[in-house]
Amino acid sequence: MRKVYLDHNATTPVDPLVLEAMLPYYREYFGNPSSIHEFGRLARKAIDDGRVSAAKLIGAKDVDEIVFTGSGTEADNFALKGAADALKQKGNHIITSAIEHHAVLNVCKALEKSGFKVTYAPVDKSGIVKLDELKKAITDKTILISIMYANNETGVIQPVEEIAKIAKEKxxxxxxxxxxxxxxxxxxxxxxxxxxxSASAHKIYGPKGVGFLYIRKGIKPTPILLGGHHEKNRRAGTENVAGIAGFGKAAELALKNMDKDAQRVRSLRDGLEKGILSAIPHTYLNGHPEKRLCTTTNISFEFLEGESIILNLDMEGIAVSTGSACTSGSLEPSHVLTAMGVEAVRSQGSLRFSLGKENTEEDIDYVIKALAPIIERLRKMSPLYKG
Amino acid sequence: MEGQYSEKVMEHFRNPHNVGDMPDADGIGHVGNPVCGDIMELYIKVRDNIIVDAKFKTFGCGAAIATSSMVTDLVKGKTVDEALKVSNKAVAEALGGLPKIKMHCSVLAEEALRSAINDYFKKHPKK
Incomplete structure (x- = not known):
């Protein structure tokens, strides 16, 4: 059976070139990068090189602005807890948004418990943070604003540059x-x-278990992991050498192929989206049609619950996901779609298709063809569908 | 996904039994809401106090569809009083168990059944 993986926002396959770059650090160059002998020095070189590639990918001027972590989640925890602790004398107010990943939202909830005040800025119907509301929320106690660059469920891109300006002014x-x-x-x-x-390797064809936090020079978030002097005293723990080597290679490849890949994936995504919206009635796009990642489309299939569609697609070899209820282990509809004002019944029937560089036009045709009869069959089972 | 579905659940999800409307139903149960993600409608036909047919329509996840299919299977041929004794645990067990987070689906199936029987009692008061 054909296998079509359309869940790249969850994770991506490791690029063979990335794996190639990692393997030596499990085999011959297994040394501890803190050791001064040759084994150690070779491992250290891998970390230094990885840091250069990571810095280049995001335009960091100084490689020491990159601190490697064990995940994107750890980078978010470090940023929020670390900055909140470092600035607690200055104020106790944090602003984030209602649509953040749980790696940010749950840290904010924990910070609330320890005495910080958090404002969850609302988003508009298209999933973009309302800047006027965000501005209004700022007080002289506001020490930190944390807004995601692109949403994981809808792919919608936030006005990060403008928010950075607002934060700087205040x-x-x-x-x-x-x-x-x-x-x-x-x-x-x-x-x-x-x-x-915050960044993570496994979303860009790198390995799982490695992320980084970019920390602008001069800023000193309090470390959350204490121990040895790793990462210039900012993140203790023996470095994931092979992981960092892999992240470096993935960063290098992403930078090199970004334009080419983006163009191709965008055209596949658009084809999939148009195909579904035109072939299947009662379907709706969630999120801003233009201001979003070229990889992602989030579509509601009215009268249905997402998991039943996912299981049926899985039987056809197609992997997609939903931000809603069942898969996330909670019964609530997606907090992202709810914040956008999508009503529960449409939110429960939302699917996220996230494409990647290995997808082909044949994949897209296969998915559109497989989806229509599944939706038809499930709707016949739904008490909400009177068609 | 937290906890995998049993083969029996997947069997009923893939090919659910007793799906559909029943225009001449003697009792109709309607439970759930879209916020919690499940809505079940269960229809029963009763002759001489025996449930001779049961059908359902469900908006919900895999477990919701499988429990609807199973509960309608279980009550067919039972007297109304026997059917009232079918518990959510019995539905879950007949399906080879449910992931913990999906147990509420079996509760919903039990509630849908009770709601249909209550509706039947209301429409057919004992003489």
């Missing part, structure tokens, strides 16, 4: 969770004016 730090955006859209941290930026 003297607050600005963090962006760019896990879904890094490597897919050109990012230049100095032009953007962000202070902290």
């Amino acid at each position: 003297g607050a730090l600005f963090h962006t969770d760019a896990v879904q955006a890094v490597g897919k859209v050109p990012i230049d941290v100095s032009k953007l004016g962000v202070d902290l930026l």
Whole structure:
């Protein structure tokens, strides 16, 4: 059976060239990068090189602005907890948005418990943070603003540069969770004016278990992992050498092929989206049609619940996901779509298709053909469908 | 996905039994709401106090569809009083178990059944 993977926002396959770059650090160059002997020095070189590639990908001027972490989630935790702790004398107010990933939202909830005040800025119908509301929320106690670069469920891209400006004017730090955006859209941290930026390797054909936090020179978030002097005392723990080597290679490839890949994937995504919306009635696009990642489309199939569609697609070899209820282990509809004002019944029937560089036109045709009869069959089972 | 579905659940999800409308139903149960992600409609036909047919329509996840299919299977041929004793646990067990997070689907199936029987009692008061 044909296998079509359309869940790249969840994770991507490791690029063979990335795996190639990693393997030596599991085999002959297994040394601890903190050791001064040759084994150690060879491992250290891999980390240094990885850091250069990571810095280049986001336009960081100084390679020491990159701190490697164990995941994008850890980078978000470090940014928020670290900045909140470092600035607690200055104020206790944080602004984020209602549509953040749980790696940010749940850290904010924890910070609320320890005495910080958090404002969750609303988004408009297209999924973009309302800048006027965000501005209104700022007080003289606001120390940190954290708004994601691109949303994982809808792909909608936020006005990060403008928010960075607003934060700067008000003297607050600005963090962006760019896990879904890094490597897919050109990012230049100095032009953007962000202070902290989170990224993850496994969203860009790198390995799982490695991320980084960009920390603008001069900013000192309090470390959350204590121990040895790794990462210039900012993140203790023996470095994931092979992972960092892989991240470096993935960053290099992403930068080199970004334009070419983006163009091709965008055309596939558009084809899939048009195909579904025209072939299947009662379907709706969620999120801004233009201001979003070229990889992602989020579509509601009215009268249905997402998981039943996913299981049926899985039987046809097609992998997609939903931000809604069942797959995420909660029964609530997607917090992202709810914040956008999508009513529960449409939100429950939303699917996220996230494409990647290995997808082909044949894949897209196959998915459109497979989807129509599945939707038809499931709707006949639905008490909401009177068609 | 937290916890995998049993083969029996997938069997009923792939080929659910008793799907459809029943225009001449003697009792109709309607439970759930779109916010929690599940809506079940269950229809029963009763002759001489025996449930001779049961059908359903469900908006929901795989487990919701499988439990609807199973509960309608279980009550067919039972007297109304026997059917009232079919519990959510019995539905889940007949399906070879459900992931913990999906147990509420079996509860919903039980509620849909009770709601249909109550509707039947209301429309057919005992003489």
